[in-house]
Amino acid sequence: MKEDTTIGGPSGRFPATCWSAVVAARSDDPRERSRALDAILAAYWKPIYKYLRIRWNKSNEDAKDVTQEFLAQLIEKEYLSDFDPAKARLRTFLRVCVDHFVANQTKAVNRLKRGGDVLHVALDFECAEAEFARAKSHLTVSASAESFDEYLEREFVRNLFTLALTDLRSFCEARSKLRHFRLFERYDLDDSDTSRPSYAELAQEFGIAVTDVTNHLAFARREFRRIALEKLREMTCSEAEFRREARALLGVESA
């Protein structure tokens, strides 16, 4: 599997389950702060890039520049120190920051190109652009803050799940359980067929028993859930916020 960014380093980099990147981004320890910012950028750079494309009608090249400049400023000017989780979600805060940044940038006549020496992560914009182009035909975003929030939310979830899947694959590879991942990929991710394969069809395709299909899928789903929730926890500041976000992520909000 090809990783589309090197942001954040290898999987499993945060051993503590309660580690919050949002809290750590305001730490006095530069190493801790840097690690936290990497995690936040990994989760948000793609949604921000796509948001710039859709909300501000930026061209591919402009959106790349603005994304990099914004992320560089986010780090340099410590935008996150102003973030108050009691007032807004991190996504909404970042969206407002991006909007302000673009508005101010438009006003500036001679802006300084920056980012190269501050942003020490590689962003695969070609991949982001390809994703954006692929989804563009299905996009129905009306011009309101709520709908742009929803768009950013959707892209955040897409990116978070993609990162979780990348980690899941590495996790399975490391434990010689790549078949578990392949089954999961075939059953839950593959959109090429019009209908999902049955467990019996999967068993035949992979040359294993149907009970193994059940067990392998259960394993992969369990680990996917764990990894995705761990990544989400990094993006939250408190247990209550994490629970709220996790329930929204999994679509199990109170009815």
Add this chain to the structure above:
Amino acid sequence: MNWLSDEAIARLRSAGAEPDLAGTRYRLIERIASGGMGSVYLAEDAMLGRRVAIKILDVPDSSGDLAARLQREAHILASLEHPGIVPVHDAGTLADGRVFYAMKFVEGERLDRFSERASPLPSRLRIFQRICDTVAFAHTRGVLHRDLKPENIMTGPFGEVLVMDWGVARILRANRISTPAETVHDQACEGPGGFAAGSLRTAPKTAHGAVLGTPGYMAPEQARGDVEHLDERADIYSLGAMLQFLIAASFRSTQTTPRVLTAIARKAMDTDPAGRYASASELGHEIARYLDGLPVRAYPENALQKIARWVARYRLAIVLVLTYLVVRALLIFWFRR
């Protein structure tokens, strides 16, 4: 990683949310409800071939508070064997680490939805009496519900009335009545099992130190977070609020509600706990007296009101006696003429 379509994301959400029932006797059917700390799923008990409801924590919590609350709820339900309380069949931890308990699947309607339909006041009051009976039973076992509201009451198609959602219930240590059944319950808490042992023993305080309950149904002392001093009268207040809800749902805004019932609800909802009914049974009996046309404690009557109530209660007998007297008088008058 390939681009994830919206459909793939929906499947991943579902894969992440669905409980991992592998290794259990249950087969997932569907999610039927979601609440503050978990979801309830309909499942089939493959061993017994019956449908059950399984309550499961949605997300992990590093503090363990929610898991402890769910475990405590299961223990409380298991210790309260009563027709008005849903029986627990099983409890434990799933392969994905989420705690759960399985209970009887209740097919019915929530009281708030039931009340939207036209039904006579006496039948609503009889449901209320049964809620009082159930709560009174829990109180005698030293358990406060703390979140009584129409949404937490289920009415079944055969007249069942079940008090649900004991997730924020509190054990009143000092008020517990020791019974043989409770001894068994205590032993169960201490022994090994699906759940971590002793969750009941360590749970006198409200989880998170937060105010738990529902505004509008919560007693003032509960809303203040005065957890240590809560007693049965906090539930009496909630029952009063529920009675008020049932009265309001029975009458249109232009109609006058019965003063006696309003007085009963007000007494149950007195801001001073000492001014409320001392027990849920007392409140239930008060409703029974109202339904039987007898005087109630909450509404002192003057002579005229006593006569009016007496007339209303013995209406049929009075009509019969009066009819007899009138006919007799007419006959006497006829034969003397």
